[in-house]
Amino acid sequence: MFKCSTLKLFPCIALAFLLAVFSVRGNVLAYESFNLNSNQDILIEDFESEDYGEWQVEGEAFGSGPAQGALPGQMEVGGFRGDRLANSYHGGDDSKGTLTSAKFEVKRPYISFLIGGGGYEGETCINLLSGGEVVRTAEGTNTQSGGSEQLMWDSWNVKKLHGKMVQIQIVDSRTGGWGHINIDHIIQSTKARRVVHDKQREFEFSSKYLNFPVKNGAAKRWISLFIDGEKVREFDIEIAPEDPDFWVYLDVSEFAGKTGSLQIDRCSTEWEMGFDAVYQADSFPGQDNLYQEKRRPQFHFTSRRGWMNDTNGMVYHDGKYHLFYQHNPYGWKWGNMTWGHAVSTDLLHWDEWGDAIHPDQMGTIFSGSAVVDHNNTSGFQTGSGEPLVAFYTSAGNNGQWSRGEPFTQSAAYSYDGGRSFTKYEGNPIIGEIAGGTRDPKVFWHDPTNKWVMVLWIKEDIFSLFTSDDLKNWQRRSDIPGFFECPEMFELPVDGDPARSKWVVYGASGDYKLGDFNGTEFAAETEKIKYEYGNCFYASQTFNNVPKSDGRRIQMGWGRGIKMTDMPFNQMILFPVRLTLHSTDDGVRMFANPVREIANLHNQHWRSSEKLVRPGENPLSDISGELFHIKAVIEPRGADKIEFIIRDTAVSYDSSAQQLSCNGKSAPADLENGKLTLELLVDRMSIEIFAQNGRIYMPMGVDLTGGPKSLGFSSEGGNAFIESLDVYSLNSIWLSE
Structure with missing residues (x-):
């Protein structure tokens, strides 16, 4: 008292x-009351040095110092802080080792750390040692194939150890799959930093979109949407803990008036944004600047948001060209394969209708094709409209819902011109054949009155299937020599239908010519090189183009054209018309930009019958971003002639008769001493066509940082311009 x-x-x-x-x-919390700095974390180790310093290293697994992200053979590692982390994948999953820290005093109620890798208790783990005994432990999250190399927060409550001297021990004593551990940013903290599992949020859907913040390199998390207890969407996303790089959206308009439950598999208690920042609205962040972004191509199709690759399901129907494509709606990188969808009436201006076919229990949605079932052979038609029928690969082991399931082939149909699709209840229409069988291309064969499917089976084998009803398929024969994304069609030679040839090609575009009797393809040539650029892959041609048009129109993926710092990534190459022509080397397939390009022409500069001497530039007064250039040139005495497109050279070596751009080259023999060139110049590409389409060289190149000038030069002698037309082009997105 x-x-x-x-x-x-x-x-x-x-x-x-x-x-x-x-x-x-008690003493521990009383200690916190007296500690004036108790709200500050104490760093134990951030692994930012080149070596482990005072840490004791045993075995080979951790190497001689912290890793800078993923090690050779390892999946991408994310979620760590700074540039380095402790990673026991040195030498792969079969190496073993430990890291043990120096002793330190427990001064905070929690020890927190970022952890990932194998989830094997006592074998791939981090331990807290007191008196040489394990008093706390935690392991990674993965034990099955697949998984993610993302680090997440975890914490130990160490209040009862206050004031004691302890050590951290990181252990990898396991071999085989997920036999490694990743650790970073070990701290003493005043609050726990943990992972919350299966957190849910309820939404009454009254708006068009759910908006999600994305941070490239953040930990990937699985998001699921449930309506009336049924899972209707699932995807992974690099959800931003703070400062998102961009926002993506999930269109929920089909669920209007319903209540949905949004669930995340794991989230950190320390995130300021992330899952809690998801909101619904009738617009998405960045929509006001849509199609005006710095690296947005202005006459090539790109998706509003996310990654895109292979063209899929290309079909003409009811006045519209339908372009489907492989799409990750929720991230800048490949993943969550879904069929995106856009339509055009002129092959130039595209209206993105949104995602058409979504992943399900059978897997994500890989590449395929679409047809118009004019005669209702499938029985899918119930009204007056002809059904659109899409064929795709259900990639079972690429979706969270069904890991380990096989690759099979499926169908979906639309009654409303492609606005919505219903998956066939009898899927799969073709069961598992080999581990990765995929990419069904379907077309109608008039002479046999049957549907034909070309399917990549494995290695270098395509197989041909036939069907009467688009549901039941019989395997007929094989075509060797091609890898994935099959395409097959008939073209007249030199415009003569009596001399037609069948063309077969795979993802690279290299093709064979031959004959097709409805069940077997008889090749008449070896594989012939199609294109010489740096970005062409996985193209497809439109089915059902009217006979009155008669064109075979191809669109491919502009692979590797990275849209750095943009909310979208990759693009589709400009549509080309394919034709067969006789040459000195035999019949060859030519590619030329579709004639509709002329509808984008704006200003026009023309030069003809002009001699160009070394040092002269007849294009010096022209500048801009978007161009269509057509030229007929005689090199004459020039060793080299060259177009300079905003600092990027398109060159022709007269003695070698070789065309080159950015390290790629193509043989281009002069015809009557002349070189014919056609160039399509956009912000992220230059598509080169030479000798009236005999040479096709699509080049991905970022032109956004260079000058807007054009140049033409002659070296070593004079060149003669027979004709040179330069057109500036209007954007397909923005009104002038």
Whole structure:
């Protein structure tokens, strides 16, 4: 019992409170009350040095120092802080080792750390040692194939160890799959930093979109959407803990008026944004700047948001060209394969309708094709409209719902011109054949009155199947020599239908010519090189183009054209018309930009019958971003002629008769002493066509940082311009 005067009342009250804290809460929490810096974390180790310093290293698994992300043979590692982390994948999953820290005093109620890798208790783990004994432990999250090399927060409650001297031990004593551990940013903290599993949020859907913040390189998380207890969407996403690089959206308009439950598999308690920042609205962040972004191609199709690759399901129907494509709606990188969808009436201006076919229990949605079933052979038609029928690969082991399931072939149909699709209840229409069998291309064969499917089976084998009803398929024969993304069609030679040849090609575009009787393809040539650029892959041609048009129109993926710092990635190459022509080397397939390009022409500069001497530039007065250039040139005495497109050279070596650009080259023999060139110049590409389409060289190149000038030069002698037409082009997205 003690006494206080009135003047000393406040200090006495404070002292009484502190005594109560000691008696009720114990020494650990009382210590926190006295520690003026108790809200500050204490760093134990961030692994940012080139070596492990005072840490004791045993075995080979951790190497001689921290890793800078993923090690050779390892999947991408994310979620760590800074540039380095402790990673026991040195030498792969079969190496073993430990890291043991120096002793330190416990001064905070929690020890927190970022952890990933194998989830094997006691074998791929981090331990807290006190007196040489394990008093706390945690392991990674992965034990099955697949998984993610993303680090997430975890914490130990160490209040009872306050004031004791302890050590951290990181252990890898396991071999085989996920036989490694990843650790970073070990701290003493005043609050726990943990992973919350299967957190849910409820939404009453009254708007068009759910908007998600994305940070490239953040930990990938699995998001699921449930409607009336049924899972209707699932995808992974690099959800931003803070400062998103961009926002993506999930279109929920089909669920209007319903209540949905959005679930994330794991999230950190320390995130400021992430899952809690998801919101619904009738617009998405960045929509006001849509198609005006710095690296947005202006006459090549790109998706509003996310990654895109292979063209799929290309078909003409009811006045519209339908372009489907492999799409990750939720990230800048490949993943979550879904069929995106855009339509055009002129092959130039594209209206993105949104995602058409979504992943399901059978897997993600890989590449395929689409047809119009004019005669309702499938029986899918119930009204007056002809059904659109899409064929795709259900990639079973690429989706969270069905890991380990096989690759099979499936169908979906649309009654409303492609606005919505219903998956065939009898899927799969073709079961598992080999591990990765995929990419069904389907077309109608008039002479046999049957549907034909070309399917990549494995290695270098395509197989031909036939069907009467688009549901039941019989395997007929094989075509060797091609890898994935099959295409097959008939073309007249030199415009003469009586001399037609069948063309077969795979993802690279290199093709064979031959004859097809409805069940077997008889090749008449070896594989012939199609294109010479740096970005062409996985193209497809439109089915059902009207006979009155008669064109075979191809569009391919502009592979590797990275849209750095953009909310979208990759693009589709400009549509080309394919034709067969007789040459000195035999029949060859030519590619030329479709004639509709002329509808984008704006300003026009023309030069003809002009001699160009070394040092002269007849294009010096022209500048801009988007161009269509057509030229017929005689090199004459010039050793080299060259177009300079915003600092990027398109060159022709007269003696070698070789065309080149950015390290790629193609043989281009002069015809009657002349070189014919056609160039399509966009912000992220230059597509080169030479000798009237005999040479096709699509080049991905970022032109956004260079000058807007054009140049033409002659070296070593004079060149003669027979004709040179330069057209500036209007954007397909923005009105002038």
